Amino acid sequence: MRTASVDGVPVFHAEGPPPLSAGLVFGVGRRDETFVRGGLTHLVEHLAMSAVGRTPYDSNASVDLVRTEFTASGTPDQVREFLDRICRALRDLPVDRLRVEADVLRTEGGAAAPPAVGSLLSERYGLVGPGLAGVREPALTSLTADDVREWARTRFTRQNAALWVTGPLPEGLALPLEEGAPPARPPLWRAEVTTPGWLESAAAGAVSIGAELPPGLAGSVTLEILRRRVEDELRHRRGVAYAVGADRLPLDADTRFGVVVTDVRPGQENLAAAVLWREVQRLVGEGPGPEELQHERTALGALLDDPRARTEEVVAHAEARVTGVPVHDVDDMRRELAALTTEEIRETAARLCDGALLGVPEPLDPVPAGLTRVPPWSAEAVPGRVFQRRRLTGVPKGTTLVVGDDGVSAVLEQGTITVRWADAVGLVRQGPGEFQLVGRDGFTVPLSVSDWRDGEEALALVREAVPDELQVDDDDVDEPAGLLLFRAPEHRVREAIAMSNHGATVLGNDEWTAVVADDAPDFAVRLAELSAPLGRRTVALTLRRTHADLEYVLFRGRKEVARHRWGIAPADPRPLAEAVLRPEESVARLHDAAGTIHEIAEEAVAALGLPAQVPALLAGEPVVEGQRIEGTGAFGGFRASMRGDFVPGQGKGTRLERYQELARRRPGWFRAVNVVAALVYGVLLWLIVSYRDDLGSWRAAIFGVLMGLGLLNAVWDARPPRRPAAPDPVAVPADRTPTG
Known part of the structure; x- marks a missing residue:
């Protein structure tokens, strides 16, 4: 292996078979993030690779717990080009793709460790550092362009990078990375967990055991011997498992986390846990047999003698440079393997046993001797x-x-x-x-x-x-809710919002009213709140935009009746045409529209009579025309309605609304009609009381109540209208005479 430096980046290279392979490694991974800002590293990796685009040679990238790596295999010119493009992309990330790549990561649902391993790490180290490997990234779409740019500027620097190459260094190789100090990492934080203990793991169908182990070859050999014993028992003898794996994760210069994981047939989880714990204790008490230790010496010796081991050595040295985890070369490992003793294996197994966390997908019954349950509750409550x-x-x-x-x-x-x-x-x-x-x-x-x-x-x-x-x-929560529109007059929508618990801004025309929510409720809550006061047959339309498409969903009240996504599949135009009273041919032409989201939205405005501001609102532009309505609840909204806060314009509204407006203004003729009505109701009520025996008691009671209510309403509407408040007196200067 040889070393060099390119633009201040250490390079480790050795001869290897063609094609030429290289990997640019950075010392940043999931452990360097926080719980709420999880995914920054992965987003930087995705954005950088999207800038490179498709390549005619093999190229890839990956993020794990402690490092990020960009790799390529091809001709020297291809590898040089790839490394140059990656470095330049890291300095100027294509953040216009940020939301798309965030959704890609949500779909990918990847993790820095398998679920069975991540669960143990989270239990031991909490939701910081390596413990983050056990939880999903909760708020990828909350990360901003500035967030990812800053993360790339401070973590993806030449001082936090190393390059490995198998083959001759390409001529003209350059690594134009940002300058920056290596990031400081806090010491490992450990949760207060009593070990050995067992816990319910989130990994279904898997049983795992893990603990901290010291550096050195003894840890790897101990885990491999344990793995083989468990595999012999669960797979070859009992047939309840298929794959048993072992791994040792480097966390810092002095700490490794060793794990053994087995899958298991449903219903056999308790058996697998008992076998795993029994074999750990047996290895502590008896140590490995001579044939087991010799088998590991032979197997590891064969790996070290493989010519490819020298190639893997350059990769290990590059990773060690950026992670701070020391690495031993092939010759050192041969000497350590030759000196390994049975007692060292027993001592390492004892470390595993004393610090063990056993993860099972369901409660243990019975609990193997020597294990206690990790408490599922906090020690105490806070006062308050x-x-x-x-x-x-x-x-x-x-x-x-x-x-x-x-x-x-x-x-x-x-x-x-x-x-x-x-x-x-x-x-x-x-x-x-x-x-x-x-x-x-x-x-x-x-x-x-x-x-x-x-x-x-x-x-x-x-x-x-x-x-x-x-x-x-x-x-x-951040799923696109879309723009909500009601085929109803604006004053009715304003009244419905006032009677709900959440405010919104409304704007509209004579046919449609758009509701722009700016507070907590999501689309489903808003539709449910407003559909009830507006009426169960009210037509509602939502326009939803994704990264590439526009979709509408048509509702009658709260019930979905139709939907269509432009450019994806044809849809029946009849439901929308009937709901909005438009010719079916016009809606069909709208369904066939092509173009950008903005262009299709403009065609929808023309075809359906939507407010002209719809395309701008879908593009995320602020509301420049509209009225903010506060949600005051049912009682507050009723009071506002009685005050006349939602009176339609002159000549508009339903018959009921026009009557309510007359009841507020009470012109002379309206009061006279109600005086006559009051007399009529009074006479009818007198007749009902006088002839109650002929009508029957229950009929007389019903008619009496109805006439009484009519009388009260007529008397109330016959009142003189409320006089407007007198204007404040205006002071007139002494040297001026008011005009008539």
Whole structure:
């Protein structure tokens, strides 16, 4: 192996078979992120590779717990070109693709470690550092262009990079990376977990065991011997497993996390856990047999003698340079392997046994001797204000929520879940009024305002205590809700919004009214709130845009009746044509429209009579024309309606609305009609009372109530109209005479 330097980046290269292969490695991975900003490294990698585009040679990139790597294989010119393009892309990321790549990562659903391993890491190290390998990235779509640019500028630098090459260095090789200091990493944080212990893992169909191990070849040999024993028992003897794997993850210069994982047939999880724990204890007590140790010496010796080992050595040295984890060369490993003893294996197995976490997908029954359950509850609750649960919710009876100066506790009959402010790593909004407060130790307190009396106050206290940078929206909340339009007069929509619990801005024309929400509720909540007061037959239309397409969804009340996505598949134009009273041929032509999202939106405005601002609103432009309506609830909205806040324009509205307007103004002729009506109702009521025996008691009562209500309404509407308030007197200067 030889070393060199290119533009300040250390290079490790050795001869190898063609084609020429190279890898640019950076010392940044999932462990360097935070819970709420998870995915930054992966986004940088995706954006850089998207800038490179398709290549006629093999190229790839990957992100794991501790490093990011860009690789290519091809001719020297191809490899040189790839490395140059990657370096330039990292300096100027194509952030216009940020939202697309964020959604790609959401679809990919990748993790820095398999679920069975990630679960153990999260239990041991919490939701920081290597423990982040066990949780998904909750807020990818909240990351901004500035976020990823800054991450690339400070992490993807020449001081945090190394290059490995198998073959001669390409002529003219350049690595134009940013300057920057290597990022400082805090020491490993460990959760207070009593070991050896067992826990319920989120990995279905897998049983795993893991613990911290010291550096050195003894750890790898110990894990491999344990793996073979478990495989012999579960696969070859019992037939309840197929694949048993072992791995040793480097976390820092002095710490490795060793794991053995086995899949298992459903219903055999307890058996697999018992076998795994038994073999660990047996290896501690008996050590490896002579044939087992000799087998490992032979197998590892063959790997070290393979000519490809020298090639792998340059990769290991490049990774060691950026991760800070020392690496031994092939000759050192041969000497260490030759000196390995049975006692070293027993001592390493004892370290594994004492620090073991055993992950199972369901509770152990019975629990093997020597294992205790990792507590699923917090040690204590915080003092503070107590909030009682609301009835008819999913919260168990007797549960209380405590919000105090130190943190939050959910106190149940079975135990307590506490997250202290100092340990909070995220407050994640999961829907309207739905949050989760996540602690560094992995405990999570669900917060739903509808679950607790004075729930809004409880949530306000929590949001005030948690720093703003830790408050994010879950990606699942960020699904495109679209622009909501009602085929109803604007004054009716304004009245419906006022009677709901959430405000919005409205704008419209004589036929359609657009509702632009700027607060908590999502599309489904908004549609449900407004459809009821507007009427079950009211037509609602939502226009949704994705990265490449525009789609509409047609509703009658809250029921979906049709949808269409332009450019994807044909759809029946009849439901939309009937709902909006347009010719079917016109809607069919609209369905066949082609072009950009903006162009199709403009055609929809022309064909359906939508407000002219629709294309701009779909593009995310601010509302420049519109009226903000506050949601005041049913009672507040009713009062506003009675005051006449939602009176339609002259000559507009339904007959009922026009009558309500007359009842507010009460012109002379209207009052006279009501005086006559009051006399008529009075006479009829007198006749009913006089002839109640002939009518029968129940008929007389019904007619009497109806006539009485009519009489009261007529008398009320016969009142003189309210006089407008007198204007404030205007002072007239002494030297001026007011004109007539």
